[in-house]
Amino acid sequence: MRGFYAFIKKEFLEQIRTFRLWILLAVAVLFGMMSPLMAKLMPEILSSMNMEGMVIQIPEPTVYDAYTQFFKNFTQMGTLVILLIFGGTLSGELSKGTLINLLAKGLPRRTVLLSKYVAAVIIWTVAYALAFVTNYGYTVYLFPETDVKNLFFSLFCLWIFVCFVISLIMLSSTIAPGSFGGLILSAGALVVMLMVSIIPKAEKFNPITLASVNVALLEGTKSVSGLTLTVSITILLILGSLIASILIFEKKKL
Amino acid sequence: MEILELKNVSKRFGTLEVINDLSFSVPEHSVFGFIGKNGAGKTTTMKMILGFLAADQGEIRVLGEKVSYGNTKTNRHIGYLPDVPEFYGYMSPREYLRLCGEVSGLNKDRIVDRTNELLPLVGLDGVNRRIRSFSRGMKQRLGIAQALLGEPKLLICDEPTSALDPVGRKEILDILSLAKARTTIIFSTHILSDVERICDSIGMLHQGKLVVQGSVTEIKNSYSTDVIRLEVGAECQTDQISKELKQMNFISRIVINENKIDIQMTNAEQYGMNILAYFVEKKIPVLKYELLEPSLENVFLEVVG
Ligand SMILES: Nc1ncnc2c1ncn2[C@@H]1O[C@H](COP(=O)(O)OP(=O)(O)OP(=O)(O)O)[C@@H](O)[C@H]1O
Numbered sequence: 285m286r287g288f289y290a291f292i293k294k295e296f297l298e299q300i301r302t303f304r305l306w307i308l309l310a311v312a313v314l315f316g317m318m319s320p321l322m323a324k325l326m327p328e329i330l331s332s333m334n335m336e337g338m339v340i341q342i343p344e345p346t347v348y349d350a351y352t353q354f355f356k357n358f359t360q361m362g363t364l365v366i367l368l369i370f371g372g373t374l375s376g377e378l379s380k381g382t383l384i385n386l387l388a389k390g391l392p393r394r395t396v397l398l399s400k401y402v403a404a405v406i407i408w409t410v411a412y413a414l415a416f417v418t419n420y421g422y423t424v425y426l427f428p429e430t431d432v433k434n435l436f437f438s439l440f441c442l443w444i445f446v447c448f449v450i451s452l453i454m455l456s457s458t459i460a461p462g463s464f465g466g467l468i469l470s471a472g473a474l475v476v477m478l479m480v481s482i483i484p485k486a487e488k489f490n491p492i493t494l495a496s497v498n499v500a501l502l503e504g505t506k507s508v509s510g511l512t513l514t515v516s517i518t519i520l521l522i523l524g525s526l527i528a529s530i531l532i533f534e535k536k537k538l
Numbered sequence: 539m540e541i542l543e544l545k546n547v548s549k550r551f552g553t554l555e556v557i558n559d560l561s562f563s564v565p566e567h568s569v570f571g572f573i574g575k576n577g578a579g580k581t582t583t584m585k586m587i588l589g590f591l592a593a594d595q596g597e598i599r600v601l602g603e604k605v606s607y608g609n610t611k612t613n614r615h616i617g618y619l620p621d622v623p624e625f626y627g628y629m630s631p632r633e634y635l636r637l638c639g640e641v642s643g644l645n646k647d648r649i650v651d652r653t654n655e656l657l658p659l660v661g662l663d664g665v666n667r668r669i670r671s672f673s674r675g676m677k678q679r680l681g682i683a684q685a686l687l688g689e690p691k692l693l694i695c696d697e698p699t700s701a702l703d704p705v706g707r708k709e710i711l712d713i714l715s716l717a718k719a720r721t722t723i724i725f726s727t728h729i730l731s732d733v734e735r736i737c738d739s740i741g742m743l744h745q746g747k748l749v750v751q752g753s754v755t756e757i758k759n760s761y762s763t764d765v766i767r768l769e770v771g772a773e774c775q776t777d778q779i780s781k782e783l784k785q786m787n788f789i790s791r792i793v794i795n796e797n798k799i800d801i802q803m804t805n806a807e808q809y810g811m812n813i814l815a816y817f818v819e820k821k822i823p824v825l826k827y828e829l830l831e832p833s834l835e836n837v838f839l840e841v842v843g
């Protein structure tokens with residue numbers, strides 16, 4: 285257990301000193317702020333443009349537009365940023381050889397893997413929470429009506445999806461060689477899932493659904509109970525990826 | 539007790555056979571010099587001891603416990619200095635040693651004590667810069683500090699002196715000699731004078747096997763043939779001389795280096811006369827006649843070269 289804490293501390297120090305933590309937090313605040321602002325201002329920007337007498341009918345923006353922006357930013361750019369920030373966390377160390385000294389002291393390999401995962405999830409959670417709080421503040425300030433349905437479950441769906449992406453990075457890093465192996469393979473896996481998500485029948489079984497139903501949940505057109513299977517599958521996939529990555533890592537040639 | 543034991547270990551990379559039925563053991567509190575030329579398989583052997591590479595055959599034991607490939611419990615007894623140690627560049631040496639101490643399960647006070655002991659010992663006292671800015675030699679020194687930190691029962695050093703200046707080399711060898719009282723050391727090198735300085739026993743790795751094994755004095759006496767060094771006038775035809783000398787059956791080897799001729803033979807006291815006689819007869823000016831001390835280098839060249 286001491287090895288676990290020691291290594292998690294090292295992970296945080298690394299994220300701080302290599303400025304990755306600050307980049308992530310800055311991006312989070314930016315998304316949180318921009319989403320409601322864009323939703324609010326977009327119609328005004330559009331209507332301020334002189335369209336030579338053409339009249340564009342733009343409905344008054346609602347809180348749903350703000351959340352649509354928020355979730356869109358996070359599922360696309362957010363996932364990309366997470367991939368870039370954590371994609372090399374294990375691959376980089378393996379290709380550079382920085383783990384050798386510590387593993388040679390008897391630090392169990394599963395401890396390395398799990399503490400990396402936990403550290404990444406903590407950092408993601410903090411960034412996400414920060415983004416949401418910022419977003420919420422602006423939303424309440426800018427929109428008169430802020431009542432939406434299933435807000436926390438909707439947030440949870442995206443949260444668990446990114447936790448799944450991080451577990452995918454761990455698994456990919458133990459399989460693919462090179463300092464970008466983890467990043468490339470997990471990005472590839474996500475692209476495949478994205479392509480599969482076109483098939484309606486597969487929707488229930490695809491974790492990527494959790495990153496696309498968020499606004500539908502707020503609007504009430506999707507129900508929580510309709511997603512329990514997807515959430516359960518995603519949690520199982522996270523556990524499966526972690527177990528598989530530990531098993532592979534424990535027998536990896538270094 | 540045997541701290542390290544290898545039994546019939548073999549390893550191949552594809553078709554390249556690197557280690558072939560290798561067996562040896564290292565007793566407690568001794569320094570074992572692991573010698574071999576580039577690509578002989580020294581690093582490969584060490585990585586197998588650490589579970590980083592799988593042995594194709596055979597068994598390795600550390601303190602009697604079997605090493606398993608991959609994650610191996612036996613590593614808790616080991617301190618390892620890799621041939622090119624890699625660190626977290628954003629840490630200071632102290633921070634790095636604290637991480638190492640925590641990982642080895644030392645308590646806080648012990649880590650501070652050991653750090654205060656080791657940093658001056660390896661010559662990094664008061665260096666508070668980030669490791670990123672370290673030179674190769676400084677990294678090597680920090681590598682030795684981290685390997686010794688947890689007071690391991692077995693210290694494995696892969697060419698610990700290779701990146702160091704002569705003063706640094708002496709310092710590190712002194713540190714290793716001191717550490718011998720508390721640990722067992724296996725270190726690889728091709729600097730044979732280092733070996734003579736601190737090793738109790740050595741093994742020479744050649745074509746996957748230990749071709750020579752034993753204590754340093756024992757090996758020097760039983761393997762080394764005598765070497766006579768002759769310095770001749772600069773205008774002499776050394777090639778011609780060498781060719782003619784090779785006719786004598788007691789000479790096993792001749793090495794020419796400018797106007798120095800090293801002649802390896804079985805019994806210099808008895809046959810030295812014959813050689814001098816040859817030079818007198820040919821009227822070749824001899825500037826210097828010298829009987830060289832037996833050295834590991836000669837043994838190495840003889841068995842490996
Ligand atoms: N991962 C690998 N894949 C294929 N071949 C390898 C691998 N690692 C080492 N080898 C080969 O095995 C042989 C032994 O290499 P090793 O690094 O053990 O030598 P060494 O004795 O440590 O040499 P040096 O004195 O140069 O450090 C070399 O021919 C090397 O090319």
Ligand SMILES: [Mg+2]
Pocket residue numbers: 580581582621696
């Ligand atoms: Mg080597």
